[in-house]
Amino acid sequence: MKIGVLGAGVVGLSATVELIRRGIDVTCYEAGTPMAERSAGDSRIFRLAHAYPDMVELAAKARRLYTGWAERAGEALIDEVGTVISGDHTSAWAAAMAAAGAGHEVVEPGSPLLRVPARLSGPALLDPAGGMIRVDRVRTFLVTAAASHLRQARADKIESTPGGVRVWSGPTAEEFDAVLICAGAGTPALAADAGIDAPSALEHHVRFSFPLRPDAPQPPQCLITQHTYQHSSAPGTWAVGADMDPAAVSWEGGREAAELASLAAVTAYVTEELPGVEPRVIDRLYCTHNPGLSDGLQFLRQGPVLAVHGENLFKFAPLLGELLAQSCIDGSTPTDAGPNAA
Structure with missing residues:
Protein backbone atom coordinates (compact mmCIF):
# COMPACT_ATOMS: atom_id res chain seq x y z
CA MET A 1 0.00 0.00 0.00
CA LYS A 2 1.28 3.50 -0.90
CA ILE A 3 0.16 6.57 1.04
CA GLY A 4 0.93 10.21 0.32
CA VAL A 5 1.00 12.74 3.16
CA LEU A 6 0.72 16.36 2.09
CA GLY A 7 2.36 18.67 4.60
CA ALA A 8 5.21 18.14 7.07
CA GLY A 9 3.91 20.10 10.02
CA VAL A 10 3.77 18.25 13.30
CA VAL A 11 0.54 16.42 12.28
CA GLY A 12 1.83 15.32 8.89
CA LEU A 13 5.14 14.17 10.34
CA SER A 14 3.39 12.33 13.18
CA ALA A 15 1.22 10.41 10.73
CA THR A 16 4.22 9.71 8.49
CA VAL A 17 6.28 8.32 11.36
CA GLU A 18 3.41 6.12 12.51
CA LEU A 19 2.85 4.79 8.98
CA ILE A 20 6.56 3.98 8.75
CA ARG A 21 6.34 2.16 12.08
CA ARG A 22 3.51 0.05 10.63
CA GLY A 23 5.56 -0.86 7.57
CA ILE A 24 3.65 1.28 5.07
CA ASP A 25 5.24 2.79 1.95
CA VAL A 26 4.67 6.51 2.66
CA THR A 27 5.89 9.74 1.11
CA CYS A 28 5.50 13.08 2.90
CA TYR A 29 5.53 16.18 0.68
CA GLU A 30 6.89 19.46 2.02
CA ALA A 31 8.23 22.32 -0.08
CA GLY A 32 9.87 24.16 2.80
CA THR A 33 11.44 23.28 6.12
CA PRO A 34 9.45 20.72 8.16
CA MET A 35 7.48 22.26 11.02
CA ALA A 36 8.35 25.78 9.89
CA GLU A 37 4.87 27.31 9.64
CA ARG A 38 2.02 26.56 12.05
CA SER A 39 4.24 24.11 13.94
CA ALA A 40 7.11 26.61 14.27
CA GLY A 41 8.59 27.93 17.48
CA ASP A 42 10.45 26.54 20.44
CA SER A 43 7.63 25.60 22.80
CA ARG A 44 3.91 24.88 23.07
CA ILE A 45 1.51 24.41 25.96
CA PHE A 46 0.44 20.89 26.82
CA ARG A 47 -2.73 20.53 28.86
CA LEU A 48 -5.39 18.04 29.78
CA ALA A 49 -7.70 20.97 30.55
CA HIS A 50 -10.32 21.57 27.85
CA ALA A 51 -13.92 22.70 27.71
CA TYR A 52 -15.18 19.26 26.61
CA PRO A 53 -14.69 15.91 28.40
CA ASP A 54 -13.90 14.11 25.13
CA MET A 55 -11.04 16.53 24.49
CA VAL A 56 -9.70 15.94 28.02
CA GLU A 57 -9.72 12.20 27.40
CA LEU A 58 -7.96 12.57 24.05
CA ALA A 59 -5.32 14.81 25.63
CA ALA A 60 -4.70 12.16 28.31
CA LYS A 61 -4.16 9.55 25.59
CA ALA A 62 -1.82 11.91 23.77
CA ARG A 63 0.18 12.45 26.97
CA ARG A 64 0.77 8.72 27.32
CA LEU A 65 1.90 8.54 23.70
CA TYR A 66 4.28 11.47 24.23
CA THR A 67 5.93 9.30 26.90
CA GLY A 68 6.48 6.62 24.27
CA TRP A 69 7.95 9.18 21.89
CA ALA A 70 10.28 10.41 24.64
CA GLU A 71 11.56 6.89 25.21
CA ARG A 72 12.30 6.53 21.49
CA ALA A 73 13.87 10.01 21.33
CA GLY A 74 15.99 9.42 24.42
CA GLU A 75 14.99 12.71 26.05
CA ALA A 76 11.99 14.33 27.72
CA LEU A 77 9.65 16.09 25.29
CA ILE A 78 7.40 17.80 27.87
CA ASP A 79 8.48 19.84 30.88
CA GLU A 80 5.86 18.99 33.50
CA VAL A 81 5.58 22.41 35.12
CA GLY A 82 1.77 22.36 35.15
CA ALA A 129 -0.40 17.07 34.13
CA GLY A 130 0.08 20.14 31.94
CA GLY A 131 3.35 21.68 30.95
CA MET A 132 5.52 22.85 28.09
CA ILE A 133 6.20 20.85 24.93
CA ARG A 134 9.79 21.17 23.75
CA VAL A 135 9.11 21.77 20.07
CA ASP A 136 12.75 21.59 18.93
CA ARG A 137 13.14 18.15 20.48
CA VAL A 138 9.90 16.93 18.90
CA ARG A 139 11.00 18.30 15.53
CA THR A 140 14.36 16.54 15.73
CA PHE A 141 12.74 13.25 16.70
CA LEU A 142 10.11 13.32 13.96
CA VAL A 143 12.35 14.56 11.13
CA THR A 144 14.96 11.94 11.99
CA ALA A 145 12.35 9.18 12.11
CA ALA A 146 10.77 10.26 8.81
CA ALA A 147 14.07 11.11 7.06
CA SER A 148 14.08 9.00 3.89
CA HIS A 149 10.32 9.37 3.45
CA LEU A 150 10.39 13.18 3.23
CA ARG A 151 10.22 14.67 -0.24
CA GLN A 152 11.18 18.33 -0.59
CA ALA A 153 8.49 19.23 -3.09
CA ARG A 154 5.21 21.11 -3.10
CA ALA A 155 2.03 19.15 -3.68
CA ASP A 156 0.30 21.41 -6.21
CA LYS A 157 -2.87 19.44 -6.84
CA ILE A 158 -4.45 16.03 -6.52
CA GLU A 159 -6.83 14.10 -8.73
CA SER A 160 -8.74 10.86 -8.46
CA THR A 161 -7.66 7.85 -10.47
CA PRO A 162 -9.35 4.44 -10.92
CA GLY A 163 -6.97 2.97 -8.37
CA GLY A 164 -6.49 5.83 -5.93
CA VAL A 165 -5.12 9.37 -6.01
CA ARG A 166 -2.56 11.13 -8.18
CA VAL A 167 -0.44 13.85 -6.56
CA TRP A 168 1.08 16.48 -8.83
CA SER A 169 4.23 18.38 -7.93
CA GLY A 170 5.01 20.68 -10.84
CA PRO A 171 5.11 18.53 -13.99
CA THR A 172 5.72 15.35 -11.99
CA ALA A 173 2.97 13.06 -10.71
CA GLU A 174 2.89 10.02 -8.46
CA GLU A 175 0.00 7.71 -7.69
CA PHE A 176 -1.02 6.58 -4.22
CA ASP A 177 -3.68 4.29 -2.78
CA ALA A 178 -4.65 7.00 -0.28
CA VAL A 179 -3.73 10.59 0.52
CA LEU A 180 -3.75 12.49 3.81
CA ILE A 181 -3.97 16.29 3.62
CA CYS A 182 -2.61 18.20 6.62
CA ALA A 183 -1.06 21.18 4.87
CA GLY A 184 -2.18 23.99 7.18
CA ALA A 185 -3.21 27.02 5.16
CA GLY A 186 -2.76 24.97 1.99
CA THR A 187 -5.29 22.33 3.02
CA PRO A 188 -8.49 23.95 1.60
CA ALA A 189 -7.17 24.24 -1.98
CA LEU A 190 -5.83 20.68 -2.05
CA ALA A 191 -8.97 19.31 -0.38
CA ALA A 192 -11.14 21.09 -2.94
CA ASP A 193 -9.47 19.02 -5.68
CA ALA A 194 -11.03 15.98 -4.01
CA GLY A 195 -14.43 17.62 -3.49
CA ILE A 196 -13.81 18.32 0.19
CA ASP A 197 -14.95 21.69 1.56
CA ALA A 198 -12.45 22.61 4.30
CA PRO A 199 -12.49 25.96 6.16
CA SER A 200 -10.51 28.43 4.10
CA ALA A 201 -10.74 31.74 6.01
CA ASN A 290 -8.39 29.63 10.72
CA PRO A 291 -10.62 31.96 12.76
CA GLY A 292 -13.47 30.40 14.66
CA LEU A 293 -12.16 26.82 14.81
CA SER A 294 -10.95 27.04 18.44
CA ASP A 295 -10.05 23.79 20.20
CA GLY A 296 -11.36 20.74 18.45
CA LEU A 297 -10.57 18.13 15.83
CA GLN A 298 -12.39 17.73 12.54
CA PHE A 299 -11.82 15.11 9.86
CA LEU A 300 -13.21 15.19 6.33
CA ARG A 301 -13.09 12.32 3.82
CA GLN A 302 -13.93 11.87 0.16
CA GLY A 303 -13.06 8.41 -1.12
CA PRO A 304 -9.34 7.71 -0.54
CA VAL A 305 -8.60 11.33 0.48
CA LEU A 306 -8.68 12.32 4.15
CA ALA A 307 -8.19 15.90 5.40
CA VAL A 308 -7.73 17.09 8.98
CA HIS A 309 -8.02 20.56 10.41
CA GLY A 310 -8.40 22.33 13.73
CA GLU A 311 -6.48 24.64 16.03
CA ASN A 312 -4.05 23.93 18.87
CA LEU A 313 -3.24 20.50 17.44
CA PHE A 314 0.36 20.20 18.63
CA LYS A 315 -0.57 18.70 21.99
CA PHE A 316 -2.46 15.90 20.21
CA ALA A 317 0.34 15.13 17.73
CA PRO A 318 1.20 11.52 18.68
CA LEU A 319 -2.47 10.60 19.04
CA LEU A 320 -3.33 12.19 15.69
CA GLY A 321 -0.47 10.25 14.16
CA GLU A 322 -2.02 6.97 15.29
CA LEU A 323 -5.58 7.90 14.36
CA LEU A 324 -4.67 9.22 10.91
CA ALA A 325 -2.34 6.34 10.08
CA GLN A 326 -5.06 3.81 10.89
CA SER A 327 -7.64 5.73 8.87
CA CYS A 328 -5.34 5.97 5.87
CA ILE A 329 -4.84 2.21 5.98
CA ASP A 330 -8.43 1.06 6.50
CA GLY A 331 -10.38 3.91 4.85
CA SER A 332 -12.20 4.96 8.03
CA THR A 333 -12.76 8.49 9.29
CA PRO A 334 -11.78 9.43 12.86
CA THR A 335 -14.51 10.84 15.07
CA ASP A 336 -14.65 14.63 15.41
CA ALA A 337 -14.04 15.96 18.91
CA GLY A 338 -14.76 19.10 20.90
CA PRO A 339 -17.20 21.72 19.58
CA ASN A 340 -17.04 20.16 16.11
CA ALA A 341 -18.57 16.96 17.46
CA ALA A 342 -21.73 18.67 18.70
Missing part, protein backbone atom coordinates in the same frame (compact mmCIF):
# COMPACT_ATOMS: atom_id res chain seq x y z
CA THR A 83 -0.80 24.57 33.45
CA VAL A 84 -3.12 27.16 35.03
CA ILE A 85 -6.51 28.15 33.59
CA SER A 86 -7.97 31.49 34.68
CA GLY A 87 -11.08 33.39 33.62
CA ASP A 88 -14.82 33.01 33.24
CA HIS A 89 -14.40 29.57 31.67
CA THR A 90 -12.58 28.12 34.69
CA SER A 91 -15.59 26.36 36.24
CA ALA A 92 -16.71 24.85 32.92
CA TRP A 93 -13.24 23.49 32.21
CA ALA A 94 -13.00 22.11 35.75
CA ALA A 95 -16.34 20.35 35.22
CA ALA A 96 -15.07 18.82 31.97
CA MET A 97 -11.97 17.54 33.73
CA ALA A 98 -14.06 16.10 36.53
CA ALA A 99 -16.33 14.37 34.02
CA ALA A 100 -13.28 12.85 32.32
CA GLY A 101 -11.73 11.76 35.62
CA ALA A 102 -8.65 13.96 35.19
CA GLY A 103 -6.74 15.23 38.22
CA HIS A 104 -7.21 18.94 38.86
CA GLU A 105 -7.69 21.53 41.58
CA VAL A 106 -9.43 24.90 41.77
CA VAL A 107 -7.63 27.48 43.92
CA GLU A 108 -8.09 31.13 44.86
CA PRO A 109 -5.76 33.98 43.78
CA GLY A 110 -2.67 34.11 45.97
CA SER A 111 -2.57 30.35 46.51
CA PRO A 112 1.00 29.06 47.07
CA LEU A 113 0.21 26.47 44.40
CA LEU A 114 0.23 29.19 41.73
CA ARG A 115 3.54 29.96 40.03
CA VAL A 116 2.65 32.41 37.28
CA PRO A 117 4.02 35.94 36.66
CA ALA A 118 0.48 37.28 36.37
CA ARG A 119 -2.08 39.07 38.50
CA LEU A 120 -5.13 36.77 38.74
CA SER A 121 -8.48 38.14 39.92
CA GLY A 122 -10.56 35.00 40.33
CA PRO A 123 -10.42 31.25 40.95
CA ALA A 124 -7.88 29.35 38.87
CA LEU A 125 -7.87 25.76 37.64
CA LEU A 126 -4.64 23.82 38.17
CA ASP A 127 -3.86 21.12 35.62
CA PRO A 128 -0.90 19.28 37.21
CA LEU A 202 -7.41 32.93 7.42
CA GLU A 203 -6.24 35.55 9.83
CA HIS A 204 -2.84 36.71 11.06
CA HIS A 205 -1.51 35.78 14.50
CA VAL A 206 1.63 36.84 16.36
CA ARG A 207 3.10 35.54 19.61
CA PHE A 208 5.50 37.87 21.44
CA SER A 209 8.24 37.01 23.94
CA PHE A 210 9.32 39.19 26.87
CA PRO A 211 11.97 38.91 29.61
CA LEU A 212 10.86 37.46 32.93
CA ARG A 213 11.82 39.60 35.90
CA PRO A 214 14.34 38.02 38.30
CA ASP A 215 11.70 37.73 41.04
CA ALA A 216 9.14 35.92 38.83
CA PRO A 217 7.95 32.54 40.18
CA GLN A 218 10.13 29.60 39.16
CA PRO A 219 9.59 27.34 37.38
CA PRO A 220 6.60 29.19 35.92
CA GLN A 221 3.47 27.26 35.07
CA CYS A 222 1.89 27.72 31.66
CA LEU A 223 -1.10 30.05 31.82
CA ILE A 224 -4.30 30.34 29.80
CA THR A 225 -6.57 33.29 30.58
CA GLN A 226 -9.85 34.33 29.01
CA HIS A 227 -8.12 35.91 26.01
CA THR A 228 -4.44 34.94 26.20
CA TYR A 229 -2.09 31.97 26.33
CA GLN A 230 1.28 32.29 28.06
CA HIS A 231 4.28 30.10 28.75
CA SER A 232 8.04 30.03 29.03
CA SER A 233 9.63 29.99 25.58
CA ALA A 234 13.24 29.82 26.80
CA PRO A 235 14.94 30.24 30.20
CA GLY A 236 14.06 33.69 31.50
CA THR A 237 11.64 34.38 28.65
CA TRP A 238 7.82 34.58 28.67
CA ALA A 239 5.74 34.18 25.52
CA VAL A 240 2.28 35.75 25.22
CA GLY A 241 -0.30 35.36 22.48
CA ALA A 242 -3.71 37.03 22.55
CA ASP A 243 -7.14 36.67 20.99
CA MET A 244 -7.64 39.78 18.92
CA ASP A 245 -10.57 41.66 17.43
CA PRO A 246 -11.03 39.84 14.09
CA ALA A 247 -11.06 43.18 12.26
CA ALA A 248 -7.56 43.97 13.57
CA VAL A 249 -5.99 40.75 12.32
CA SER A 250 -8.07 40.10 9.21
CA TRP A 251 -6.35 38.56 6.21
CA GLU A 252 -7.44 41.45 4.03
CA GLY A 253 -5.90 43.99 6.39
CA GLY A 254 -2.43 42.58 5.85
CA ARG A 255 0.29 41.17 8.05
CA GLU A 256 1.93 44.46 8.98
CA ALA A 257 -1.26 46.03 10.34
CA ALA A 258 -2.08 42.82 12.24
CA GLU A 259 1.38 42.70 13.81
CA LEU A 260 1.18 46.35 14.91
CA ALA A 261 -2.27 45.90 16.44
CA SER A 262 -1.23 42.69 18.18
CA LEU A 263 1.96 44.26 19.51
CA ALA A 264 0.04 47.19 21.01
CA ALA A 265 -2.59 44.94 22.62
CA VAL A 266 -0.17 42.37 24.03
CA THR A 267 2.31 44.95 25.33
CA ALA A 268 -0.51 46.84 27.09
CA TYR A 269 -1.70 43.59 28.66
CA VAL A 270 1.80 42.69 29.85
CA THR A 271 2.25 46.17 31.36
CA GLU A 272 -1.07 46.05 33.23
CA GLU A 273 -1.47 42.38 34.19
CA LEU A 274 1.95 40.68 34.30
CA PRO A 275 4.03 42.18 37.12
CA GLY A 276 6.61 39.41 36.73
CA VAL A 277 7.33 40.29 33.10
CA GLU A 278 9.20 43.22 31.54
CA PRO A 279 7.06 44.87 28.81
CA ARG A 280 9.94 44.75 26.34
CA VAL A 281 9.60 42.55 23.26
CA ILE A 282 12.65 40.40 22.57
CA ASP A 283 11.19 37.98 20.02
CA ARG A 284 8.07 37.29 17.99
CA LEU A 285 6.59 34.35 16.12
CA TYR A 286 4.16 34.83 13.23
CA CYS A 287 1.71 32.27 11.87
CA THR A 288 -1.71 32.04 10.26
CA HIS A 289 -4.75 30.20 11.50
